Amino acid sequence: MNAETEARFPHQLMYAAAKQYYLEDATQAQVATSLGVSRATVSRLLTEARRQGIVEIRVNRPESVEDEPLAVELAQALGLRRVYLAPKVSGPALGPWLAPELARALRAGGLAAGDVVLVSSGSTVYECAREGLGRFPGVTIVPAVGGQEEPQPWFQTNETTRILAERVGGVPSYLYAPALPGPELFYSLQHEPSVRRVMDLWAQAKCAIMGVGSAPLMRQVVPAFVPRDASSLHAAVGDVCSRFYDREGEPVGYPGSERLVAVSAEELRRVPHSIAVAVGAEKAASIVAAVRGGYFNHLVTDTPTAESIMALV
Numbered sequence: 001m002n003a004e005t006e007a008r009f010p011h012q013l014m015y016a017a018a019k020q021y022y023l024e025d026a027t028q029a030q031v032a033t034s035l036g037v038s039r040a041t042v043s044r045l046l047t048e049a050r051r052q053g054i055v056e057i058r059v060n061r062p063e064s065v066e067d068e069p070l071a072v073e074l075a076q077a078l079g080l081r082r083v084y085l086a087p088k089v090s091g092p093a094l095g096p097w098l099a100p101e102l103a104r105a106l107r108a109g110g111l112a113a114g115d116v117v118l119v120s121s122g123s124t125v126y127e128c129a130r131e132g133l134g135r136f137p138g139v140t141i142v143p144a145v146g147g148q149e150e151p152q153p154w155f156q157t158n159e160t161t162r163i164l165a166e167r168v169g170g171v172p173s174y175l176y177a178p179a180l181p182g183p184e185l186f187y188s189l190q191h192e193p194s195v196r197r198v199m200d201l202w203a204q205a206k207c208a209i210m211g212v213g214s215a216p217l218m219r220q221v222v223p224a225f226v227p228r229d230a231s232s233l234h235a236a237v238g239d240v241c242s243r244f245y246d247r248e249g250e251p252v253g254y255p256g257s258e259r260l261v262a263v264s265a266e267e268l269r270r271v272p273h274s275i276a277v278a279v280g281a282e283k284a285a286s287i288v289a290a291v292r293g294g295y296f297n298h299l300v301t302d303t304p305t306a307e308s309i310m311a312l313v
Contacts (some may be wrong), residue, residue, distance in 0.1 A: 009048055011231070017045040018055045039168040056132075074299075077313045078291045082108065084300045089279050095127030102277055102298045103133040103241045106207070107297075109273035113138025115206040117170070118263060119160050120241045121143045122211030124277050126154035129164040136288020137169040142201045142239045144208065146179035146261035149224045163200050173198055177261045179242060180225035186259040195261075202263045208271045210296060212278035214286050230254040238286025240276065241268065269294045276300070284308035 005021040013035065020026040020034060021042070028046075032039045049055045051092075063085055067087050075083040084101035111117065117139050119125055141164050143157035153159045158174045164218045165172035175198045177189050215237045216222050223242065226233070236244040242262050244252040268274060274296040278287055287309055290296065 006195055009045060011052075011054070014045050014049040014052070014054050014178040017042055018049040021046060022055060023179050029110070029279070056256050061302075066304075069150070070303065070306050074310060077310060078299070080291065080299055081297045082299075082300070083306065085298070085306055086279075086302045088304050093127060094124050094279065095129075095131040097124070097302065098124065098277055098279065099128045099131035099133060099299055102128050102209070104180065105300055106133055106136065106209075107300050109207045109275075111136045111139050111207060112277065114140065116140045116142055116201050116204050116273070117164075118142050118144040118202065118205045118208040118210075118241075119157060119164055121155050121157045121160065122213070123152070123154040124211045124279070125209055126160045126163075128209075128227070128277060129160050129167065132155045132167045135169050138202045138247045139168065139170040140173055140201065141165040141168070141170045142173045142198055143175040144202070144210065144263040146175055146181075148179050150221070152206040155223065173201060175261070178225075179193070179223065179261055180256055181261065183259065186261070189261065202267050203270075205263075205271045206269070206273060208263075208268060208274040208296070210240045210268075210274070210276055212283055212286050212290055213284050216244060227256070229252055238283070240290055243268075243295075245289055245295075247289050247292075247293070249289050249295070250269075251293075265295065267292065268296070274298065279305045281305060281308040284312055288312050 017031050018036060020031045021028065028042045032042045071083040071085045084105050086097045086101045089097040119141060141161050143161050145157055147158060148155040161172045161174060164170065175195065177195050181189060191237040208220050216226055216233050217228060222228060232252055232254050233244065235246045236246050238245060242260060243265055246252050246293060275288065275298040277300045279302045281304065
């Protein structure tokens with residue numbers, strides 16, 4: 001929008017038009033009369049309000065609609081409780097496509113006030129959190145891994161925690177610790193009350209939302225703390241919550257990984273309602289291996305990824 005358009009359509013005017021039309025059920029003609037503009041201008045105001053994110057329109061899939069046969073088939077093939085399929089994801093933003101299905105997966109968890117929900121780092125989880133996943137008042141949102149040096153916000157689980165808690169009406173519990181501290185700091189963190197409190201919450205989690213990373217040596221970007229030259233990582237096909245694993249889902253370590261500040265594989269396996277969110281043919285093998293490792297029991301993905309996974313199982 002250029003400067004002239006901004007002058008004609010300030011945010012307050014777009015908000016006023018959208019509020020009356022979408023929330024107060026006014027017609028475009030009534031909005032035009034109320035704001036003293038033409039009906040054509042109201043139409044342009046509503047279009048611009050949607051473009052700028054002032055208005056977000058979501059089509060929710062009724063729970064009564066049966067799952068697609070491919071979703072049922074994939075869940076059975078992998079031994080998962082349920083698979084939630086989005087249409088083919090297209091464009092740079094994943095959140096708008098995957099968030100509705102992730103919201104369904106969360107509702108199936110029967111979350112109540114006081115329940116603990118873990119969230120991992122990663123762009124997919126971050127984007128879904130920004131879209132909104134329904135309201136779950138009083139749940140405790142907890143980072144599943146410490147902070148990382150990269151500047152992108154999706155590497156900072158505290159930021160994803162903050163956004164998700166705000167959107168769902170939950171209570172954030174922040175983790176003030178790096179993902180891979182040095183030996184002395186790691187020892188100190190074990191006795192730091194604020195960090196210890198978060199670590200104790202990991203064992204109490206009722207739900208977890210995690211991304212699935214592809215093989216570390218195949219990625220363009222990996223966290224700075226991961227030593228890509230470590231020979232052990234040649235066996236790694238993916239990670240969840242920064243925990244790497246091989247094709248059988250067995251943990252893959254590397255120099256320093258014993259100091260990783262992240263939920264353990266054993267703790268993930270004990271989470272009653274654990275949800276992985278991942279798309280892309282390059283992640284098919286990573287997803288299959290993570291299932292073998294027992295790291296999650298629900299999967300949110302898209303149709304092409306599901307087809308790629310079915311070709312492997």
